[in-house]
Amino acid sequence: MPTTIILDCDPGIDDALAIAFAHGHPDIELAGITTVAGNVGLARTTANALAVCEFIGAAGTPVTAGCDGPLVRPAIDARQVHGDSGLGGAMLPPPAGGPAPGHAIDYIIDTVRAAPGEITLVATGPLTNIALAVRREPRLADWVRGFVIMGGSASRGNVTPAAEYNIWADPEAAAAVFRAGWTVTMLGLDVTLRTSATVAVQQRMRDLGPLGAELLLPALAQYRSVRGPAGPPVHDVCAVAWVAQPELFGLVPARVQVEVAGQLTAGMTVTDFDLGGGGNALVAMDIDVEKFWAVTLATYTRVAASLGGG
Numbered sequence: 275m276p277t278t279i280i281l282d283c284d285p286g287i288d289d290a291l292a293i294a295f296a297h298g299h300p301d302i303e304l305a306g307i308t309t310v311a312g313n314v315g316l317a318r319t320t321a322n323a324l325a326v327c328e329f330i331g332a333a334g335t336p337v338t339a340g341c342d343g344p345l346v347r348p349a350i351d352a353r354q355v356h357g358d359s360g361l362g363g364a365m366l367p368p369p370a371g372g373p374a375p376g377h378a379i380d381y382i383i384d385t386v387r388a389a390p391g392e393i394t395l396v397a398t399g400p401l402t403n404i405a406l407a408v409r410r411e412p413r414l415a416d417w418v419r420g421f422v423i424m425g426g427s428a429s430r431g432n433v434t435p436a437a438e439y440n441i442w443a444d445p446e447a448a449a450a451v452f453r454a455g456w457t458v459t460m461l462g463l464d465v466t467l468r469t470s471a472t473v474a475v476q477q478r479m480r481d482l483g484p485l486g487a488e489l490l491l492p493a494l495a496q497y498r499s500v501r502g503p504a505g506p507p508v509h510d511v512c513a514v515a516w517v518a519q520p521e522l523f524g525l526v527p528a529r530v531q532v533e534v535a536g537q538l539t540a541g542m543t544v545t546d547f548d549l550g551g552g553g554n555a556l557v558a559m560d561i562d563v564e565k566f567w568a569v570t571l572a573t574y575t576r577v578a579a580s581l582g583g584g
Contacts, residue, residue: 276303277394277419277517280382282340284312284399285322286352287362287493288510292398292424293323294489295511295570297332298577299518305393306336306385308378312399312443313352314360316342319399322360324369329489331580333371340378340403344444352439355498362496364489382407386417394420394517398510400440401425405447408454415456423451424513426530426543427463428557432499434541438463441532442541449532458555460530461512462543465523465561469512470504478571482578490574511570516558519569524560527553 281296281304283289296304307327309320320339327335343349356362374381382403386393395418397404404421408414415421425440425448433439441448452458471479471494479486497506516523527549533542545557 276301278303278305278392279394279396279514279517280306280308280385281514282308282310282378282382282395282397282399282403283323283510284310284319285326286313286319286360286399286510287356287497288508289313289398290322290326290361290493291490291508292510292514293326294330294485294577295573296514297330298573301518302514304332304335306338306381308338308340308381308403310340310378310399310403311342311349312440313356315351316340318360320373321369324371324373325366326489328369328371329366330485330577336374338374338376338378338381341406344400344402345405345446347444347446350443357496361493363492365492366489378403379407379410383411383414386414390417391419393418394422396422396513396517398424398440398513400443401447401451402444405450409450412454415454418456420459421456422459422461422513422516424461424466424510426460428528428543428545428559429464431542432463436539437541438543441543445532445534445541448541449534452530452532452554458530459516459525460543460555461516461523461558465558466509466512467507468561468563469507469509469566471506471508472504475567475571476505479574482574484581485574485578512558515566515569522562522566522569523558525556526559528555528557529553530555530557
């Protein structure tokens with residue numbers, strides 16, 4: 275049986291690629307998408323989620339808008355990484371439909387409450403929506419089947435030496451989420467930076483018809499993420515890939531706390547693998563990169579075929 279997920283995201287280039295993966299993998303049922311301000315503002319992340327869904331044939335997936343800024347700090351976007359549109363060089367048609375009524379926080383609570391133990395919550399943006407949802411309904415931590423994030427790092431950051439962007443953008447929210455009483459499955463920079471879309475990977479994407487030519491390749495071409503020499507990493511895809519095929523990753527139990535007061539370290543995910551005090555997270559420290567890309571490209575091939583390409 276596929277795993278049903280809600281994807282809370284801030285599209286964003288790699289969020290868009292994660293949406294396409296979640297739609298295309300046979301072991302994931304994408305129940306809904308919620309959006310948050312992050313890589314670009316809320317209006318743009320919401321429009322991007324709608325546009326991507328319509329483009330990949332997932333127009334029936336509800337997209338519900340959430341918070342337009344962090345809990346207490348000013349919003350700082352990442353358009354210098356994702357471009358003004360949030361999708362790099364991809365120029366998708368404007369969405370024909372609009373977001374679902376209501377707020378993301380209510381959608382998350384109501385949807386999970388209606389199916390306790392059945393829905394995995396996946397977050398690939400700042401954790402503002404999740405923090406407010408679990409604050410309003412603490413039982414959410416018990417009702418979800420699992421909670422997975424792309425965010426954080428057990429080592430160094432990408433937006434500062436200490437912090438990864440999704441955590442740094444709203445560290446107070448992230449701190450609350452890690453204290454919520456659930457086990458956070460954390461796919462952070464320790465593995466995501468190893469998922470470079472190499473020349474060989476991008477050559478495979480050229481065979482995917484409009485999906486490759488109009489979304490994947492132009493988006494990646496202008497993705498100004500911290501990257502290795504091999505190409506841009508597809509961070510957010512790791513979170514949905516773990517849901518579909520967890521054997522791709524090696525996870526280590528840990529206790530993760532988020533720094534909120536440091537002048538130089540705000541947003542740092544302080545990761546302790548010595549569990550004398552008990553753990554609250556499973557932190558990805560290893561990835562089978564070759565198998566990750568085999569799975570990801572096979573998933574995109576399924577999406578491309580449904581669109582008449584690939």
